[in-house]
């Protein structure tokens with residue numbers, strides 16, 4: 001069984017809003033290398049992929065990333081999670097790709113890798129949050145895609161997916177191969193990789209796939225949207241910090257303020 | 265001049281909130297561009313959905329009322345919406361980017377060769393080219409996008425639009441589309457549906473929400489928040505960190521990925537104030553933050569701040585308020 005998990009490198013989504021700036025010339029965040037991390041929901045997908053592999057004899061996990069050389073960091077991380085193989089896809093001509101173009105290229109990459117029974121992605125990338133790559137790949141590969149999945153149980157020819165629905169959750173069964181976009185849950189909290197695995201990951205090979213190998217459709221590699229302008233919004237409000245020396249003081253002050261709101 | 269088709273998903277009680285938001289957005293866009301709004305409803309209750317869509321601005325409401333469509337299935341719905349889209353001659357397809365919309369937008373855009381733009385909250389029709397406005401980078405910024413293809417599929421961010429009041433006197437045409445989805449298209453099979461424990465008050469409707477984060481330290485701490493919430497007639501929410509830790513069920517999550525709340529009073533306990541969390545409380549009236557770290561970003565959003573260990577504050581606050589309120 002071959003499991004492919006798609007990983008994106010993104011600017012750290014938890015940068016404090018105050019320090020977040022957008023460069024007006026490029027419309028991109030002002031970043032330094034240290035601000036780049038593995039997309040948060042993709043990391044949940046990676047964790048889930050490894051858990052599933054460990055339950056199925058002979059199963060393998062390939063981590064797949066579309067990105068420049070710098071983004072090999074996320075693949076090293078996947079190898080430290082004990083992914084079996086890491087593949088990076090890149091062409092220096094690719095600029096400003098959107099989720100649709102990325103979906104096309106990743107789908108072609110998966111075909112080139114010989115296909116997969118299970119493809120996992122994060123449900124929305126932590127930077128632009130398009131939420132498109134999984135469903136677009138489904139259409140490209142002609143297989144089903146379920147979104148907002150928190151857990152999976154893999155059976156012979158089917159997969160049972162736990163999905164968040166209005167007012168609770170549902171377990172839905174779909175035939176494999178299929179794609180799932182993963183949301184965080186208490187069962188897929190990313191592990192802390194072992195020191196030994198981090199060390200081993202450094203010397204493992206990362207395969208580079210180049211665009212000529214992928215049989216790409218040049219029209220589909222064109223982004224469907226163009227970012228014309230981006231700007232930071234300031235939503236800071238003035239905060240009245242309550243005086244006091246201990247919890248009792250604070251509680252008293254706060255009780256007064258809350259009662260004054262006349263909504264209790 | 266644009267022709268707009270809105271997917272109006274339906275629940276037993278009528279159109280979903282997302283559908284109403286999508287119609288409101290579509291109607292507003294149509295009046296700015298001089299276009300027209302049509303809708304598509306699926307399933308045995310589609311005729312009801314069509315009537316409601318007309319009362320909310322659709323001039324033509326397409327239906328496919330085949331009983332197979334009673335339960336949502338992604339493949340079935342993609343096929344049906346694609347068919348209606350082609351028949352309608354629309355150039356803009358609008359869906360709510362809610363749980364179902366997240367399945368559909370990317371699929372439909374690829375299928376019909378359209379551009380896809382998601383999490384849209386607004387548009388700008390003043391300039392030469394229509395631009396779509398959406399939050400980016402976890403709500404820290406906005407981006408304005410144009411599209412490169414002649415067709416576009418738009419996903420509207422949940423809870424971003426004011427819903428219009430229905431006008432029952434509006435007239436429109438209902439067209440049942442001649443298309444028969446077949447059983448073999450269905451790929452998903454429902455195994456079981458589990459209703460989350462129902463609290464008395466829905467988070468989204470609550471007037472008072474007390475949310476806990478990683479700083480609450482464990483499920484025990486949440487008990488204190490429940491006691492206070494009960495006293496105030498409010499309900500408890502949580503940050504993603506607290507949900508992911510398994511301290512509270514995930515349906516209590518507030519934020520971009522969770523519930524969007526709009527209470528009169530929001531008390532954030534042990535929550536740092538990440539932008540993705542704040543995205544869920546932008547319409548809260550008074551925000552109180554209790555946090556040990558005076559530098560925590562939550563204090564930039566809170567109206568009232570308490571810099572302290574919540575354990576020393578919450579119980580004492582509950583007791584003081586009990587004396588006055590009970």
Ligand SMILES: Cc1cc2nc3c(=O)[nH]c(=O)nc-3n(C[C@H](O)[C@H](O)[C@H](O)COP(=O)(O)OP(=O)(O)OC[C@H]3O[C@@H](n4cnc5c(N)ncnc54)[C@H](O)[C@@H]3O)c2cc1C
Nearest residue numbers: 477478479503504505519520521522534535536540556574
């Ligand atoms: C794409 C994406 C979507 C996301 N969606 C959401 C979402 O919908 N909702 C959401 O909440 N998050 C979301 N997140 C996660 C978000 O970025 C933060 O990681 C999360 O909100 C942090 O939760 P927290 O504030 O509870 O934890 P932390 O950031 O760890 O903060 C804990 C706080 O508790 C304080 N504290 C510690 N001890 C005490 C004490 N005894 N008393 C008082 N204070 C104390 C600390 O000073 C700290 O400020 C999302 C992230 C991404 C990337």
Ligand SMILES: Nc1ncnc2c1ncn2[C@@H]1O[C@H](COP(=O)(O)O)[C@@H](O)[C@H]1O
Nearest residue numbers: 006007066121122124125130131132133
């Ligand atoms: N460049 C990329 N390389 C690999 N996977 C990606 C890439 N971009 C997006 N993905 C995957 O698709 C998911 C959804 O991304 P998006 O559709 O951009 O919101 C992410 O969480 C990743 O799992």
